[in-house]
Amino acid sequence: MARASWMAAFSLGLWLSQPTLADEPASIPPAKPKQVEQAVERAIGYLQTESAAWLNTRKCAACHHAPMPLWALSEAEQQGYAIDKKFLADTTESLLGSKDKLMASKIFSNPADPPDPRPQGRGLNMGLPFLAVAAQASPSLSEGQKQSLKLIADEIVKKQQPDGSWEFFATLRRPPINESQTTDAAWIIMALEGEAGPDAPESRREALSRAIAWLDAAKPSDLHQDKVMKVLMGARSGKPRAAMQTTIDELLALQRADGGWSQTVPEFKSDAFATGQTLYVLSLAGYTAERPEIKRGIDFLVASQASDGSWPMISRSTPDGSPGSSKLLTPITCAASSWAALGLARLAPKRP
Template sequence: MGRFCFRSLILTLVILTLVLSVAVTSQADEQLDSTTQIRNAIQRSIPLIETASAGSARERKCFTCHNQALAVLVLDEARQRGFNINPANFQLQVDHTAKHLKRGLENYRAGKGQGGGPDTASYALWTLEIAGQKRDEVTTAVTGYLLERDKGRPHWIRNSTRPPSMSSDANTNYFVIRALQTFGSESQQPEIKARIADARQWLLDLKPASTEERVFQLRCLQTLSADDAVQQTSVNELLKQQNADGGWSQLPEMQSDAYATGTVLVALLRSHLIDGDQPAIGKGIQYLVDTQQNDGSWHVISHAKPFQTYFETGFPHGKDQFISVTASSWATVALLLTQPKVD
């Protein structure tokens, strides 16, 4: 009887070992498959974003947030993680941005700026920041303009309303604050500190009405090193907005899309208050993988009233291409942030 029980115990242990081995192998295969899906999605997206940025630089002298700033962000994050990019095109976008600001030098010195106001100015400086550009007379003139803009107000006001990417002052304040922190001259520091202190209070008091506003309020709080408890509240609010399909929508009554999902995931993944392996992050990343088009893009319908002459950049989706390349860029960055950097 004792020998029988011993044999049964051994058999049970063998079966359990086999079951655990299969489970671990299955989990490893699943993780490998997920990583492969993400990397494939990134590799399909990069050439399209490069095409759009090159097309925009070819067709227009002016800098654009969607085709220069976000392309430089994507390509910089990609090369840090070992993905192949076209270095000549990357430099083209940086040079295109620098030339655009230089053409407006006298207007910046006069406090007039360029078309797009503080949004164009701050996005352009963000582009140069990503590329590692140093402070010079042009960047100092631009930061001087930003300090004059909306002077006497508690925060900076967006130049226009073009939802979703230009639909909240929180977006504008994130990029303006970042520009001032990065490129502000030594003599500008007292005024920079005073303006940012006012904006900080406005951001702390802000009651977000959209995903865009929640995202960039959190990004601002991160940039300003707000208390962890304040940031955690913002993180929790974003997590509550996640839809059943794993994505986020621009407004509660809308469906999930790549723009909202990409910007949320980037904000969360940049935060030190949430781990990348949390289920909400995994569901969001899978949503992006599942909704990528066969051509490597993500399609988002434009809700903005056009005021610029339409032109083709080589990116798909016709007159939806500007918001779609913006969405595709944020989606790609979100996917990239799940991948390890290489030495």
């Protein structure tokens, strides 16, 4: 864990309020530890407010507005930051407390409802693995919540294809949350790993084995997120850093001149989604804030945060998943801000 030993002088400079398509590198000054902590605290406030508002108005446990903030808040609390514990506990219970609550969240199908005739009705609702991974970050779960995670695992097994993969509907994708079949598979595998221990049904362990084999055999891609997920899965499974070093080196080589990382879109500049993801997985692999590349990534996030605690983003997709510009930017903003909070909290735990 990195603490205060990386202190450096700082005078907060101006930075673009959102990623742009410009090419010129920006000069970003180093952030003081106190300013990093303040960035995390602002992010916590934003995530709690934004997630609560979405759940109250949309009544949907979307990947970006429920699981991702819950995960970020859980990790921030474990790093010493103050969060609204009641919000975290109540929201987790409202989504995972029972099978009925899972169905009410609109991410778990109700057997009493007529079958979904659309092609995506055959697939797995990706809100389920996101919610399961987020719940795994919680230090304690109730018995009802644990049972819900088992239901999610069984649904994952039920929707698995014979080759070990899960259907991916390219026309319905929502990058970067659902960027590709391989990034989706990584999330599903992480969710299934939590419920495929020695005492789990053989069907779950077999499904997990097939899924890992499918992902290992999948054609390598140049997606930034695929590299991130490879390191994330390796770190979570306890692989030594040496086993992940090639991918780590590829991620480090992708760092931009401004200190951030960008999604795999050539004309996009650095953003909080890619930068937060990268910092978080590198921290899991043992990198600390003393490392120059990590310090520069932290500086980028501190300088680019908006006053409300979020990190403004631009869209990568329209509602049908094709490239374009969506008018609703709160989903990508909330997801990116969650990743940024995850990365910063891990690398800069709250000091006494």
